[in-house]
Amino acid sequence: xxxxxxxxxTNFIRQIVLADQASGKQDGRVTTRFPPEPNGHLHLxxxxxxxxxxxxAREFGGTCNLRLDDTNPGKEDPAFVEGIKDSVRWLGFEWNxxxxxxxxxxxxxxxxxxxxxxxxxxxxxxxxxxxxxYRGTLTEPGRDSPYRNRTVEENLDLFKRMRAGEFADGxxxxxxxxxxxxxxxxxxxxxxxxIRKITxxxxxxxxxxxxxxxxxxxxxxxxxxxxxxxxxxxFEDHRPLYDWCVDNxxxxxxxxxxxxxxxxxxRTAPSKPRQIEFARGNLSYTVMSKRKLATxxxxxxxxxxxxxxxxxxxGARRRGFTAAxxxxxxxxxxxxxxxxxxxxxxxxACVREDLDARAPRRMxxxxxxxxxxxxxxxxxxxxxxxxxxxxxxxxxxxxVPLSRDLLIEHEDFAEVPPKGFKRLVPGGEVRLRxxxxxxxxxxxxxxxxxxxxxxxxxxxxSRHGTPGADRKVKGTIHxxxxxxxxxxxxxxxxxxxxxxxxxxxxxxxxxLDHVNPDSRRSAPAYLEPSLRNxxxxxxxxxxxxxxFVADRHDHTxxxxxxxxxxxxxxxxxxxxx
RNA sequence: UGGGGCGUAGCCAAGCGGUAAGGCACCGGGUUUUGAUCCCGGCAUUCGCAGGUUCGAAUCCUGCCGCCCCAGCCA
Numbered sequence: 191x192x193x194x195x196x197x198x199x200t201n202f203i204r205q206i207v208l209a210d211q212a213s214g215k216q217d218g219r220v221t222t223r224f225p226p227e228p229n230g231h232l233h234l235x236x237x238x239x240x241x242x243x244x245x246x247a248r249e250f251g252g253t254c255n256l257r258l259d260d261t262n263p264g265k266e267d268p269a270f271v272e273g274i275k276d277s278v279r280w281l282g283f284e285w286n287x288x289x290x291x292x293x294x295x296x297x298x299x300x301x302x303x304x305x306x307x308x309x310x311x312x313x314x315x316x317x318x319x320x321x322x323x324y325r326g327t328l329t330e331p332g333r334d335s336p337y338r339n340r341t342v343e344e345n346l347d348l349f350k351r352m353r354a355g356e357f358a359d360g361x362x363x364x365x366x367x368x369x370x371x372x373x374x375x376x377x378x379x380x381x382x383x384x385i386r387k388i389t390x391x392x393x394x395x396x397x398x399x400x401x402x403x404x405x406x407x408x409x410x411x412x413x414x415x416x417x418x419x420x421x422x423x424x425f426e427d428h429r430p431l432y433d434w435c436v437d438n439x440x441x442x443x444x445x446x447x448x449x450x451x452x453x454x455x456x457r458t459a460p461s462k463p464r465q466i467e468f469a470r471g472n473l474s475y476t477v478m479s480k481r482k483l484a485t486x487x488x489x490x491x492x493x494x495x496x497x498x499x500x501x502x503x504x505g506a507r508r509r510g511f512t513a514a515x516x517x518x519x520x521x522x523x524x525x526x527x528x529x530x531x532x533x534x535x536x537x538x539a540c541v542r543e544d545l546d547a548r549a550p551r552r553m554x555x556x557x558x559x560x561x562x563x564x565x566x567x568x569x570x571x572x573x574x575x576x577x578x579x580x581x582x583x584x585x586x587x588x589x590v591p592l593s594r595d596l597l598i599e600h601e602d603f604a605e606v607p608p609k610g611f612k613r614l615v616p617g618g619e620v621r622l623r624x625x626x627x628x629x630x631x632x633x634x635x636x637x638x639x640x641x642x643x644x645x646x647x648x649x650x651x652s653r654h655g656t657p658g659a660d661r662k663v664k665g666t667i668h669x670x671x672x673x674x675x676x677x678x679x680x681x682x683x684x685x686x687x688x689x690x691x692x693x694x695x696x697x698x699x700x701x702l703d704h705v706n707p708d709s710r711r712s713a714p715a716y717l718e719p720s721l722r723n724x725x726x727x728x729x730x731x732x733x734x735x736x737x738f739v740a741d742r743h744d745h746t747x748x749x750x751x752x753x754x755x756x757x758x759x760x761x762x763x764x765x766x767x
Numbered sequence: 768u769g770g771g772g773c774g775u776a777g778c779c780a781a782g783c784g785g786u787a788a789g790g791c792a793c794c795g796g797g798u799u800u801u802g803a804u805c806c807c808g809g810c811a812u813u814c815g816c817a818g819g820u821u822c823g824a825a826u827c828c829u830g831c832c833g834c835c836c837c838a839g840c841c842a
Contacts, residue, residue: 199781199789227842262841318840325838329769332838363840373770375838384840403842424836427771467772469835474778522790524780526773529835533778536791546804553801581804612802621800654800666800690778733801762802 201525203242203466207250207418216417216461220252223416224278224285225407227259228270228391230480231495231502232277234516234537238471241520242420244283253286255414260292261406263390277503281513287414287457291406292392294413296450298401299353301409301439302364302382304447306345310438311382312338313348314365321363324370325378331371332378338367352385355398359385364399368434376431380404404428408435411463413448419463422470423527432465468525474690475534476501477701491705492686498753499686499709509683510729510739510755511537515544534685538756545729545737545755550578550585553623553668554717554732554752556680558597560643560672563628565650566594574624574654588720592625595672597716599734602667603644605633610762612665614644621666623733626659627652668733675716678750680738682711715752722747734758 211218224243226236247254256278260266278285305311314337316324326332340348349364351357364383372378382405387398408431411419425432441447441460451458472478477486478501486492486500495502498509506516519540523532563570572592579585602613602620614620619629625648632645651658686709692701724730724740731737736757744751 201780205783225842229842259842265841314840321840322838327769327838330838331769360840365840375770377770378838381840386840400840402840407842423772425842427837429771469773522779524790526780528773528780530779533791536779539791542803551801580799580801610802623800626800659800663800665802668801731801731803734803735801758801758803760802 199521199524202527203246203418203420203468203525204249206466207246210417210464211250219415219417220247220250221254221286221415221417221461222247222252222420223255223257223411223414225257225259225291225410226274227262227266228268228274229262229266230270231483231504232274233478233483233503234473234476234501234506235471235478236277237281237503237516238520238523238525239420239422240278240281240283241517242468242525244278244285245517245521246418246420247286248283252417254283255287255289255416256285257289257291257410257414259403259407259410260290260390260392261401261403263386263388263393263400266391268391273504277507280503280507282517289410289414289456290392291401291410292390293454293456294406294410294451295393295397295401297413297448298406298409299399300447300450301441302349302401302405303346304444305366305382305438306349306364307342308438309342309367311364311366312340312345313352314338314363314379315361316363318360321381325375326370328375334370335365335379338370338379349383352383352399353397355387357385359387361385366405366431366434368431374427374430376404376428377434380431404431405435408432408463408465409439409441411465412436412439412441412460413451413458415459415461416463417461419465421465421467423467423529425465426467429465429467436462467527469527469529471520471523472529472531473501473534473537474531475685475687475692477687477692482701485702486686486705491702498681498683501686507727508739508742508753510545510737510753511541512544512548512729515540518544531691534690541756542737542759545731547582549729549731549737550588551576551580551733552718552721552730553590553670554678554680554715554721554735554738555597555599555668555670555675556713556715556735557600558716559600559603559641561596561598561628561669562643562645563594563596563648564631564645565647568594570594576624590624590718590720591671591674593671593673596622596669597672597675598622598644598667598669602665603630603633603641605641612762613667614665619649619663621652621663622648623666623668624654625669626650626654627661627663668735670716670718672716674719676719676722676750678715678717678721678752679744680713680715681741681751681753682713683754684709717750717752721750724750724752729755731758 222243244254363381365379368377496504574590607615627649628646634643687704688706692704737755738752741751
């Protein structure tokens with residue numbers, strides 16, 4: 191992937207890392223991590239974080255770990271882990287080490303003990319409701335818990351008993367002793383540990399207590415030697431707590447805390463990581479929240495997590511979007527601290543750009559109209575050779591059979607053409623791609639008056655490859671030999687929502703009211719025979735129609751299935767609409 | 768009435784005291800056997816607003832205005 195799109199532009203994160211490396215901070219080392227919680231599928235928004243985390247590491251000669259943030263058993267499921275790994279690899283990245291926050295449970299526990307011994311954490315007996323009450327509000331300071339000043343000995347005893355499973359869920363917590371009057375609510379003695387007697391997906395029943403995000407995440411970063419820890423804007427006011435945990439536990443100077451890791455063979459070299467926040471990536475015409483995505487799947491509004499209309503990475507892949515396109519999309523979108531919504535069109539442009547360069551061309555007819563070349567014998571059979579790419583000879587050529595009876599796109603003929611129409615009209619001429627110029631002598635209609643066949647004559651002097659082929663005609667249309675065409679299912683996808691911002695309910699409608707009913711259409715199609723050899727996930731441009739991909743799961747040689755990733759830019763149809 | 772952020776074109780986004788990059792979109796024009804691609808050109812006298820400092824301000828200062836996030840024993 192040191193490929194296609196050179197790094198362009200800059201952003202504040204690159205500048206920070208560049209400056210840190212230049213000044214020799216952390217010995218000039220750059221280590222990052224991508225820390226998803228294994229409780230769902232990765233989507234395009236995660237791709238931004240993945241590109242940033244892995245991209246910065248690669249750009250600065252460092253490494254990036256994949257860390258599964260599994261600190262909340264019950265909400266998480268190891269089943270998601272494979273999907274996450276798969277998506278990260280598909281996007282083109284490889285992690286240095288695969289870790290789990292649960293790998294560090296023993297270290298977290300020892301770190302908590304240390305904080306207690308240092309008088310910086312205490313066991314609180316207040317229940318959830320009472321804690322909320324003591325916390326104060328945004329504008330009023332909180333009050334100290336009556337348990338805040340227990341002795342170190344009592345706290346140690348209580349915490350060890352919490353760990354031993356002596357207390358009921360929710361009956362106690364371990365809290366950091368910071369400042370109940372802080373304007374930053376995250377500093378009002380935040381919980382470090384809660385009691386949760388649930389089997390953990392990796393740790394089993396070893397722990398009746400589980401660490402909270404701020405405590406686990408900051409220490410995990412430090413343990414992995416992370417230098418730059420990127421996260422989204424909402425964690426900005428958690429940074430003081432992140433730093434508090436890192437500084438007060440002081441892993442580098444307390445190797446006894448992480449000795450268990452060394453014994454297990456987990457490379458550990460604690461650092462003083464720096465958290466840097468950036469704006470999460472939002473896309474227009476879609477929803478990205480885990481809850482809404484789950485609703486779409488559960489309510490059967492889509493056909494699963496990898497439905498080609500879903501903004502999940504599995505969905506984008508099946509849709510035919512390429513990893514390279516998604517990478518350049520996020521590079522192009524930039525990284526800043528401004529909440530924003532990027533136009534879906536930018537993503538489509540990236541997909542077209544990538545596929546224009548790498549998708550071989552083919553011809554396919556979606557809505558067939560019979561076209562007979564009357565001056566060719568009924569038995570005529572000829573093999574034409576077509577280049578696979580108009581600008582890149584390395585794509586080679588393919589053979590395309592030509593016979594007297596062809597199929598063309600119904601919309602490429604008009605009895606009464608709209609102004610500017612450049613295709614076939616009664617008595618008019620058009621070029622049949624790679625064949626020559628044909629003239630429409632007669633349009634045959636059925637009883638209902640629908641045109642069912644065009645009878646045309648081919649100008650032999652305009653045949654492709656002859657000097658006469660230079661003759662100018664207004665339009666060129668694609669075709670397929672009726673007798674040789676293979677039938678296939680073509681799935682035409684469009685944006686899942688009919689408004690740019692489905693989450694906006696000021697129009698009195700909910701996001702569900704904006705699901706686009708025409709976002710998926712399935713139709714039979716007639717393809718040139720060379721497409722019989724298409725392999726799943728292989729991309730093609732069906733000339734004049736769009737970019738397609740052989741469906742990853744349903745496509746077979748016997749029953750071909752192609753998904754439209756994106757249509758071609760069309761300077762014509764918008765004007766007639 | 769607390770704390771933390773952010774305001775540059777329709778959507779993103781560079782810019783870091785020396786006179787507004789780039790992309791998408793849009794509008795022209797050229798090439799073209801895909802109404803595609805490609806190529807050229809256009810698209811902010813102005814950076815949320817108002818003052819101030821300066822020879823010079825999107826960049827510095829002050830004051831307003833607007834938007835986002837925070838009161839889980841979620842992450």
